[in-house]
Amino acid sequence: MASTIRVRATSNGDITEVQALVQHPMDSGFVKDAKGEIIPPHFIQQLTFEYDGKAVFVADWGAAVSKDPYVKFSFKGAKKGDDLKIGWVDNKGATDTTTAKIQ
Amino acid sequence: MITANGFPATRRPVSRRKVLQGAALVASFGLGGLPFGTAPALAAANDKYPEDAFKQKRDADAVKALYGRGAEASDKVKLDAPEIAENGAVVPVSVSTTLDNVTSIAFLVSENPNALAAHYQIPAGTLPSVANRLKMAKTCNVIAIVESGGKLYSATKEVKVTVGGCGG
Numbered sequence: 001m002a003s004t005i006r007v008r009a010t011s012n013g014d015i016t017e018v019q020a021l022v023q024h025p026m027d028s029g030f031v032k033d034a035k036g037e038i039i040p041p042h043f044i045q046q047l048t049f050e051y052d053g054k055a056v057f058v059a060d061w062g063a064a065v066s067k068d069p070y071v072k073f074s075f076k077g078a079k080k081g082d083d084l085k086i087g088w089v090d091n092k093g094a095t096d097t098t099t100a101k102i103q
Numbered sequence: 104m105i106t107a108n109g110f111p112a113t114r115r116p117v118s119r120r121k122v123l124q125g126a127a128l129v130a131s132f133g134l135g136g137l138p139f140g141t142a143p144a145l146a147a148a149n150d151k152y153p154e155d156a157f158k159q160k161r162d163a164d165a166v167k168a169l170y171g172r173g174a175e176a177s178d179k180v181k182l183d184a185p186e187i188a189e190n191g192a193v194v195p196v197s198v199s200t201t202l203d204n205v206t207s208i209a210f211l212v213s214e215n216p217n218a219l220a221a222h223y224q225i226p227a228g229t230l231p232s233v234a235n236r237l238k239m240a241k242t243c244n245v246i247a248i249v250e251s252g253g254k255l256y257s258a259t260k261e262v263k264v265t266v267g268g269c270g271g
Contacts, residue, residue, distance in 0.1 A: 015230065028238065030216055045152050056229050062157040064212055064220035064238045066193045072234040073223070 007100040009084050016078040016102055018049060018057070021070050022088060028063035043091055044069065050085040051078050078102050153222060162211045162218035162246055166255070169209060169222060174248050174255035177202075182247040182258035188239060191264040197234035198258070202251035205231035209250075214243035239264045 004023040009016055022044065029041030047059040047069075056075045078084070080102055087097035156168035166174060180200045188194040198208055208231065209222045220237045231249065239245070242263045249256045 058224035060222040062220050064215050066236040066238050070236050075229040077228050
């Protein structure tokens with residue numbers, strides 16, 4: 001579990017509720033460190049959830065999303081045991097992906 | 104059929120173009136057979152990141168840059184945010200709506216250095232309901248925009264911030 005992404009996807013048969021928590025500093029570029037130097041912006045720009053090869057939810061984020069961002073949404077059409085793919089890319093080009101089983 | 108196209112063992116001489124077409128066909132079939140590759144999908148999605156809208160300082164400008172028009176207030180958009188946020192760095196905000204054909208939802212914080220905080224693309228089959236956590240520099244309005252059937256609807260709520268989000 002070295003992934004930065006933690007996902008919980010639960011299906012009630014019809015609707016799948018997805019909660020995701022990503023570890024990321026989400027530096028806005030407006031904050032100064034202890035020496036008074038500005039911490040450069042470093043934040044996730046896009047977080048994508050894919051089910052069955054199609055995007056079911058795409059988050060475009062600015063620097064105003066809180067550190068270690070959390071998001072919750074729901075979608076229809078998935079079954080228990082199916083895979084949900086999650087990936088993010090930040091403003092420095094770093095990425096991470098993971099796959100979660102729908103419970 | 105592919106081999107017949109690419110390398111016709113018939114009377115007609117093989118033109119260079121035909122061979123290339125055949126090769127292209129094989130290539131595209133080969134890729135199509137793979138399970139969905141994340142890397143190309145994510146790269147393609149990233150092209151649509153609304154960079155310009157996130158750079159706008161004022162909320163009205165950000166909405167214009169994002170959608171090209173303004174939004175009208177609607178009581179069908181339900182914005183849930185705290186009355187008072189003790190910590191501006193983590194303000195839980197959620198929105199849901201009874202509107203149909205929702206294609207996107209956006210969150211704006213009017214007094215932040217850049218007003219647009221988050222924009223969510225809602226494909227068909229995904230419910231128009233999103234919860235997330237935002238940073239707020241000071242007491243101001245949180246605005247939720249819902250795009251439904253090509254029109255924009257908004258809900259606004261003032262959140263009092265006792266400690267600004269700029270410090271953390």
